[in-house]
Amino acid sequence: xxxxxxxxxxxxxxxxxxxxxxxxxxxxxxxxxxxxxxxxxxxxxxxxxxxxxxxxxxxxxxxxxxxxxxxxxxxxxxxxxxxxxxxxxxxxxxxxxxxxxxxxxxxxxxxxxxxxxxxxxxxxxxxxxxxxxxxxxxxxxxxxxxxxxxxxxxxxxxxxxxxxxxxxxxxxxxxxxxxxxxxxxxxxxxxxxxxxxxxxxxxxxxxxxxxxxxxxxxxxxxxxxxxxxxxxxxxxxxxxxxxxxxxxxxxxxxxxxxxxxxxxxxxxxxxxxxxxxxxxxxxxxxxxxxxxxxxxxxxx
Amino acid sequence: xxxxxxxxxxxxxxxxxxxxxxxxxxxxxxxxxxxxxxxxxxxxxxxxxxxxxxxxxxxxxxxxxxxxxxxxxxxxxxxxxxxxxxxxxxxxxxxxxxxxxxxxxxxxxxxxxxxxxxxxxxxxxxxxxxxxxxxxxxxxxxxxxxxxxxxxxxxxxxxxxxxxxxxxxxxxxxxxxxxxxxxxxxxxxxxxxxxxxxxxxxxxxxxxxxxxxxxxxxxxxxxxxxxxxxxxxxxxxxxxxxxxxxxxxxxxxxxxxxxxxxxxxxxxxxxxxxxxxxxxxxxxxxxxxxxxxxxxxxxx
Numbered sequence: 001x002x003x004x005x006x007x008x009x010x011x012x013x014x015x016x017x018x019x020x021x022x023x024x025x026x027x028x029x030x031x032x033x034x035x036x037x038x039x040x041x042x043x044x045x046x047x048x049x050x051x052x053x054x055x056x057x058x059x060x061x062x063x064x065x066x067x068x069x070x071x072x073x074x075x076x077x078x079x080x081x082x083x084x085x086x087x088x089x090x091x092x093x094x095x096x097x098x099x100x101x102x103x104x105x106x107x108x109x110x111x112x113x114x115x116x117x118x119x120x121x122x123x124x125x126x127x128x129x130x131x132x133x134x135x136x137x138x139x140x141x142x143x144x145x146x147x148x149x150x151x152x153x154x155x156x157x158x159x160x161x162x163x164x165x166x167x168x169x170x171x172x173x174x175x176x177x178x179x180x181x182x183x184x185x186x187x188x189x190x191x192x193x194x195x196x197x198x199x200x201x202x203x204x205x206x207x208x209x210x211x212x213x214x215x216x217x218x219x220x221x222x223x224x225x226x227x228x229x230x231x232x233x234x235x236x237x238x239x240x241x242x243x244x245x246x247x248x249x250x251x252x253x254x255x256x257x258x259x260x261x262x263x264x265x266x267x268x269x270x271x272x273x274x275x276x277x278x279x280x281x282x283x284x285x286x287x288x289x290x291x292x293x294x295x296x297x298x299x300x
Numbered sequence: 301x302x303x304x305x306x307x308x309x310x311x312x313x314x315x316x317x318x319x320x321x322x323x324x325x326x327x328x329x330x331x332x333x334x335x336x337x338x339x340x341x342x343x344x345x346x347x348x349x350x351x352x353x354x355x356x357x358x359x360x361x362x363x364x365x366x367x368x369x370x371x372x373x374x375x376x377x378x379x380x381x382x383x384x385x386x387x388x389x390x391x392x393x394x395x396x397x398x399x400x401x402x403x404x405x406x407x408x409x410x411x412x413x414x415x416x417x418x419x420x421x422x423x424x425x426x427x428x429x430x431x432x433x434x435x436x437x438x439x440x441x442x443x444x445x446x447x448x449x450x451x452x453x454x455x456x457x458x459x460x461x462x463x464x465x466x467x468x469x470x471x472x473x474x475x476x477x478x479x480x481x482x483x484x485x486x487x488x489x490x491x492x493x494x495x496x497x498x499x500x501x502x503x504x505x506x507x508x509x510x511x512x513x514x515x516x517x518x519x520x521x522x523x524x525x526x527x528x529x530x531x532x533x534x535x536x537x538x539x540x541x542x543x544x545x546x547x548x549x550x551x552x553x554x555x556x557x558x559x560x561x562x563x564x565x566x567x568x569x570x571x572x573x574x575x576x577x578x579x580x581x582x583x584x585x586x587x588x589x590x591x592x593x594x595x596x597x598x599x600x
Contacts, residue, residue, distance in 0.1 A: 028415070046429055076415045080422035082429025086386040108411055110438065112468040115328070115376045122380035129346055129382025138410065140440045140463055144470030163440055168412035170444030174488060177479040184477060184484065191473070235412075 007201035008133055008159035009209070009231050012102060013256050015069030021291045022255070022298060024104065024233065025064050026263030027073040027092065029053040033268045035279035050084035053077070057092040060267050061099050063280040064287040070102040070133075072233075072261055093131055104134035104233070108163065110145050117148040124149075125156030134159035136211060136233070139188045146208075150195050153207040159231070160208055164189045165223065167213025167236035185219075189227050196229035203256060205231040212250065214242030214260065221249030224257065232258040237290070238265030244293035255300030262290050307501035308433055308459035309509070309531050312402060313556050315369030321591045322555070322598060324404065324533065325364050326563030327373040327392065329353040333568045335579035350384035353377070357392040360567050361399050363580040364587040370402040370433075372533075372561055393431055404434040404533070408463065410445050417448040424449075425456030434459035436511060436533070439488045446508075450495050453507040459531070460508055464489045465523065467513025467536030485519075489527050496529035503556060505531040512550065514542030514560065521549030524557065532558040538565030538590065548597035555600030562590050 016022050031040065031049055034056050040048045061071060073096075078089035096103045109119045123132045137149050137160050149160045165175055165185040175185040189210060196206030206229050212220055214236035224232070232250045236242040237260045250258035269286030270279040316322050331340065331349055334356050340348050361371060378389035396403045409419045423432045437449050437460050449460045465475055465485040475485040489510060496506030506529050512520050514536035524532070532550045536542040537560045550558035569586030570579040 074411075074415060074418075076409070076411055076418040076422070080418045080429070082422070083383065083387040083390050085422075085429075087383040090383050106411075108438070108441075109376070109408070111374075111376055111406075111408055112466060112471075115374060118374075118376040118380045122376070122382070122385075129380070129385075138408070138438045138440050140438050140474060141408075141466050141468060142470035142473035142475065144468055145466075166412060166441050166445075168441060168444055170442035171412075173442035173491070174440060174484060175442065177477070177484060177487065179477040179479045179484070184474060184479070187477065188474060 005157045007157055007207065008153065009205040009207070010201045010203045011133070011157070012069060012159070012231070012259065013203035015102060016256065019066065019069055020295060021068055022251070022259050022294055023068045023287065023291050024070045024072050024259040024261040025060065025068045025266050025287065026106070026261045027057045027060060027071055027267060028263045029056050029077050029267070033271065035270055046081045047084045050081045050088040053081065053085065054088040054091050056267070058095045059280050060283055061092070061096050061101065063284045064266070065099040065101060067284070067287045067291050068101065070104055070259060071096050072104045072106050074263070075105060075107040090130060097131065102133045103131070104136065104161065105130060105132040106136045108136050108138045110138045110141050112141060113144050113148055116145045117152070120149045120152035124152055124158040132158070134161060134209070136161045136163065138163050143191060146195070150199070150208050154199050158207070161211050161233040162188070162192050162208060164192060164210040165212045165216060165219055167215045167242070171213065186226065189223055189230070193227040193230045196227070200229055205229055205257065209233055211235065214247045217246040217249055220247065224249055224252070233261060234258050235261045238262040244297045247294070248297035251298055253299050255298040260294055266290060305457045307457055307507065308453065309505040309507070310501045310503045311433070311457070312369060312459070312531070312559065313503035315402060316556065319366065319369055320595060321368055322551070322559050322594055323368045323587065323591050324370045324372050324559040324561040325360065325368045325566050325587065326406070326561045327357045327360060327371055327567060328563045329356050329377050329567070333571065335570055346381045347384045350381045350388040353381065353385065354388040354391050356567070358395045359580050360583055361392070361396050361401065363584045364566065365399040365401060367584070367587045367591050368401065370404055370559060371396050372404045372406050374563070375405060375407040390430060397431065402433045403431070404436065404461065405430060405432040406436045408436050408438045410438045410441050412441060413444050413448055416445045417452070420449045420452035424452055424458040432458070434461060434509070436461045436463065438463050443491060446495070450499070450508050454499050458507070461511050461533040462488070462492050462508060464492060464510040465512045465516060465519055467515045467542070471513065486526070489523055489530070493527040493530045496527070500529055505529055505557065509533055511535065514547045517546040517549055520547065524549055524552070533561060534558050535561045538562040544593035544597045547594070551598055553599050555598040560594055566590060
């Protein structure tokens with residue numbers, strides 16, 4: 001197993017090749033969608049709900065650990081429960097690491113420089129309190145707000161996924177604004193790739209990755225060509241409407257360069273297709289199917 | 301005292317008029333800058349540091365409660381300490397409310413719609429776990445990522461401050477991109493003001509506010525004219541280089557429409573100007589001076 005000083009994207013590439021899977025499983029726990037037996041009763045305390053979130057997310061991790069190189073806990077759902085939720089989040093991250101998984105915290109954080117440094121210091125690396133291997137980051141505040149994240153990521157063998165083109169219908173309102181002959185998201189992408197290029201590791205990708213939605217397959221392929229040093233986190237696969245063929249353009253010729261996230265389609269799979277062996281078996285079947293679909297479109 | 305159903309900006313306006321102060325005190329605790337007696341020794345546990353952050357922030361609140369209508373804890377510095385820091389943050393918010401202050405959480409959160417809703421639900425309102433009266437939000441993900449925040453804020457008598465023009469040197473990299481004859485930040489501002497206009501309260505301002513840096517005084521005055529329904533949170537006063545005259549353009553003719561944040565210049569004032577009566581007295585003197593400077597440029 002590579003040491004923690006190995007760059008994040010090299011560790012990710014090795015795990016993808018070992019498991020033959022570019023699937024990222026998003027952990028977005030929601031009270032009303034927890035399986036029977038775990039779902040807290042009406043009137044449960046936040047501490048009880050947080051414990052149920054922890055148990056569900058850890059159960060998902062146990063069910064999919066050999067099928068995915070990386071999980072992505074969504075900070076919002078844990079924060080929604082107050083401090084008890086944050087304690088649960090820390091426990092979920094520890095559990096994922098114990099299961100041999102990489103962890104990308106989906107926090108979409110950012111602030112001006114010295115505050116951005118506090119976020120990066122807190123979330124990234126084995127010696128940080130949250131121990132994230134990677135973090136999602138928002139670009140609106142500009143380059144001096146992104147550098148603290150990419151600098152600390154480079155020092156600690158971690159990664160950063162910067163929002164470039166998001167998967168939501170309203171993502172275009174500002175991201176698609178034309179400026180100097182290019183939409184804004186291309187300009188953000190150019191900046192991200194310049195940082196990635198300057199920090200390239202053995203796998204050919206640098207510490208700065210990009211979030212590029214699967215709901216825009218044509219843009220995904222164009223961005224893959226325009227950002228050759230930048231690893232993509234592709235959300236929108238599964239429940240958000242993206243198909244495996246829609247994400248195909250995100251991979252490079254070796255089948256690397258992209259992780260494809262599925263959250264609800266995997267972690268709540270038992271709602272639509274319950275399994276005789278219990279909710280974790282239903283989650284596993286959904287993850288297996290997602291991996292199979294992705295293998296069919298993944299080069300190499 | 302107005303009930304919690306009273307819109308946030310009406311509550312803020314009333315508190316500003318009652319205290320004759322538009323000063324917002326930012327709580328950005330940092331280990332090495334805590335006063336002697338509170339500063340943890342090298343090797344202290346995160347729980348010990350979190351307790352020191354709590355004690356410092358609560359001490360600042362006690363020192364300035366009659367001088368400011370609102371405090372702004374910076375989530376990053378509490379998150380930097382892991383779950384223990386988040387527990388301290390919740391305690392600081394409770395302490396501020398007990399002191400009669402409004403609380404704006406500086407989290408610069410956002411995500412796609414359903415996840416944005418989880419952030420808004422978790423952070424905003426007296427019945428939420430964090431109990432924020434307002435929250436800072438990032439706009440890059442577009443309108444359908446901002447509506448969950450403004451909708452929940454409107455329901456709960458809370459406010460949202462959306463990043464428009466930030467105070468850091470690199471803020472212009474994307475915010476100043478020209479598109480359709482306007483810089484991007486003006487387009488974000490137009491969107492924010494349209495939401496504010498549709499939700500205007502008695503004070504003349506709606507639930508959507510804007511972050512507009514004091515380091516760009518000319519733009520601040522232009523934005524004040526272009527966004528007549530939008531309350532401004534003006535960072536950059538004090539330690540970041542903005543003077544009181546630089547923020548003057550943020551106020552309307554009644555002296556409302558802006559809160560002016562000072563963080564380091566107030567909360568660590570004892571570093572440069574210690575006071576014989578202790579660190580809290582030094583903090584109080586700095587806050588008094590900031591209020592005095594702001595009163596001189598505040599109309600009405």
